[in-house]
Amino acid sequence: MIDIKMNWFYRIIIHLVLSVVLFYFVFSLGSTYIYTFGHFNLENALANVSFKKYMSEIEEIFLIYFTLLGIIHGYFYLKKIKIIKAQESQIQIDLMNSRLNVLKAQLQPIFIFNTLDSISNLIETNEEKSQNLIADFGELFREIIESKDENLIPLRKEWEFLNKFISIAKLRYSEDVKFRIKLDHEIMDVLVPSLMLQPLVEYDLSFYRFNPEDKLELTLDVSEVDNKRIRMHIQINGTLKEGANLDTSNSNPVLENIKDRLSALYNNNFEFSMLKENNIIITTLLIPRIYG
Known part of the structure; x- marks a missing residue:
């Protein structure tokens, strides 16, 4: 009856009838057992199962029945709540993955057009x-498509992406x-955000x-710090373009996209900084160390 949509008035009526019928049946079985294996004679047994005797104990019967009913309903409702929470968690995970895929997709057109x-x-x-x-470019783009649903990948795979990008960058620039x-080979299996280094x-x-x-x-240096975090450090030294202005504000679409991805993945448990010293731009990213 828990899963059946029914008016509460009819539910109460049905439970009242069931409580009377079921417990009278149990009551009768108990008397029969005592008469058969106990010391009741037939007259005492019939008196014990009489409706008058039964009604004298109706309050206790209702109390027992509705207590059991409450326990059963409580169990099934808790079970249903657990299922609903699991479904909500899965929905949240699916939404986060969809959001991350959208954020990654926003970065790729910039790279493609360039x-x-x-x-x-x-x-x-x-x-x-x-x-x-x-x-x-075709080889790199094929691998990007194949890994489009992966939000965290081993550093080894991220390095393969970056290595192909470097080959393209040398031809482009x-x-x-x-x-x-500089990669610490002991952390090549650590999980890092996919396609994060390239942008x-x-x-x-x-x-x-x-x-x-x-x-x-x-110079790119990826290493482990304080046995808890992974540090990605990018430093470029050269001649800046005339009027080059490093914009690290939240209004910068590229950096905003990157920070949104990091926030979705690590729930703000990361550090990101970018600064310019003369002709040197230094970018540092600290993320939790996670193994797959």
């Missing part, structure tokens, strides 16, 4: 270089750009000029 623009500029001046760029990567590196690079005489150098 790369396609570079390919367009290279086609007329350097056909071989443009073909290599198309091949590298300049072969003279020096990339120095950070690309955003930082957007402030610099790419000429052979500028000697642009990018």
Whole structure:
């Protein structure tokens, strides 16, 4: 009756009838048992199952019946609440994953358009270089699509993404750009946000000029700190574009997107900073150490 939609008045009537009928049946069985195996004679047994005797104990019967009824309803309601909470948790997880996928999708078009623009500029001046760029871009984009539903991936896989991006960056920008990567190989299985390093590196690079005489150098250091967190440190040294202004406010769409992703993944349990010292831009990200 718990799952049946019914007016409360009819529910009470049904339970009153059931309490009377069921307990009279149990009452009769008890008397029969005592008569059969006890010391009741037939007259005492019939008197014990009489309706008058039964009605004299009706208050106790109702109390027992509705106590049992309350226990049964309480059990099923608690079970239903547990199921509802589990469903709500799953919905929250699905919503978070959908939000993260949307945030990742917002970053990808920027990278796609920038790369396609570079390919367009290279086609007329350097056909071989443009073909290599198309091949590298196609391979990277295929892997991005394959991992689109993964929000946390091993550092090893994130490094593979970044390595392909570096190959594209050298073709897009300049072969003279020096990339120095320092990875702690003991933490290669640590889970990190997917496609997080690429937009950070690309955003930082957007402030610099790419000429052979500028000697642009990018250093990426990923290591473990205080046995609890992973530190991603990006430092670029080169010649800034004229009028380059580092905007780290929440109004910056790229950084806002990155911070939103981090907040959704770590519930604000992260640290993110970006600063400029002369011609050097330093970006630091601290996230919890999580193993898959």
